[in-house]
Amino acid sequence: MRIVTLYTGGGVSLSPTQREGSVEADYARLVAEDGYAITNGEFVADVTDVRKSDVQNWHDCEKPPTPPEPEPEPSAEEIVDILTGVSE
DSSP, X not given: OEEEEEEEETTEEEESSOOTTOEEEEEEEEXXXXXXXXXXXXXXXXXXXXXXXXXXXXXXXXXXOOOOOOOOOOOHHHHHHHHHTOOO
């Protein structure tokens, strides 16, 4: 897991880029290593912004499998065919 320093101020809420007028924020960006995810035991993510005081609660974990794509919805014509018992 990579820990990225975040900055705030100068019209920016949180950014990994320090700009004129910005200061180091009380938050850090946590980024999972390639092929992994990060978790605090409740949430699993690839990237998340957390308070610096919460960083120690996060650690690398196995990336959950990607869910399969849902089946496409049938077209209106297909629905009519189903309802009328028409088969090809």
